[in-house]
Amino acid sequence: MSEENKNNEEYGADNIQVLEGLEAVRKRPAMYIGDVGQKGLHHLVYEVVDNSIDEALAGHCSDIDVFINEDNSITVKDNGRGIPTALHEKEKKSALEVVMTVLHAGGKFDKGSYKVSGGLHGVGVSCVNALSTDLRVEVHRGGKVFEQEYKIGVPQYDVREIGTTDRTGTEVTFKPDLSIFVESIYHYDILAARLRELSFLNKGINLSITDLRRKNDDGTHVNEKFFS
Numbered sequence: 001m002s003e004e005n006k007n008n009e010e011y012g013a014d015n016i017q018v019l020e021g022l023e024a025v026r027k028r029p030a031m032y033i034g035d036v037g038q039k040g041l042h043h044l045v046y047e048v049v050d051n052s053i054d055e056a057l058a059g060h061c062s063d064i065d066v067f068i069n070e071d072n073s074i075t076v077k078d079n080g081r082g083i084p085t086a087l088h089e090k091e092k093k094s095a096l097e098v099v100m101t102v103l104h105a106g107g108k109f110d111k112g113s114y115k116v117s118g119g120l121h122g123v124g125v126s127c128v129n130a131l132s133t134d135l136r137v138e139v140h141r142g143g144k145v146f147e148q149e150y151k152i153g154v155p156q157y158d159v160r161e162i163g164t165t166d167r168t169g170t171e172v173t174f175k176p177d178l179s180i181f182v183e184s185i186y187h188y189d190i191l192a193a194r195l196r197e198l199s200f201l202n203k204g205i206n207l208s209i210t211d212l213r214r215k216n217d218d219g220t221h222v223n224e225k226f227f228s
């Protein structure tokens, strides 16, 4: 068999299933996130935050910070162990890529843990990825920084090492696909109310929200911290 054919075959079944999964989410987004209005738009944030909450419930994460960026994209940053980046044996790609692209990937991304963290649908970060024109994940783990970017869930390059670090954690930045959502603007008050609620449901976690679109009179960004 030629090298090219072999590569094509290796691309084969797994990757096609990933693409089919992403397509299914984009075809019927409401089935995965409830609706494509204001609720669904904000639900994307909760899906990403719930992953970090799960890491906190596992005892490995104390801080979760949410940012509404100037371009109306969202960043969720935690100080957990960082999503594993090692090569995933079965899928022949980084575990990080699997988590970010395969529906319901990874033990801690299925129902059980979402019930604990108070998550709603618990469909996982791959759904958020499928419904984002641009998503970037950055992982600090084992002294190294890794990144991968996606467009409508499709990786733009293999997970790559971009530097060194003295901390651990995961940071996800995504821009919702406005060809799918009929609401486009993130409301600080809606996200802040949910984070306050999550703080009461999950005691001992430092949660914060910062609106980088809005400044207070003293020049600082609109920000709240929640802890209980």
Ligand code: 0RA
Pocket: 051, 052, 055, 078, 080, 081, 082, 083, 084, 106, 108, 170
């Ligand atoms: C599975 C295994 C490990 C970490 C995570 C998932 C993880 C996922 C998310 C999602 C957002 N933040 C996260 N932080 C961690 C680590 C397993 C290990 O280190 O042995």
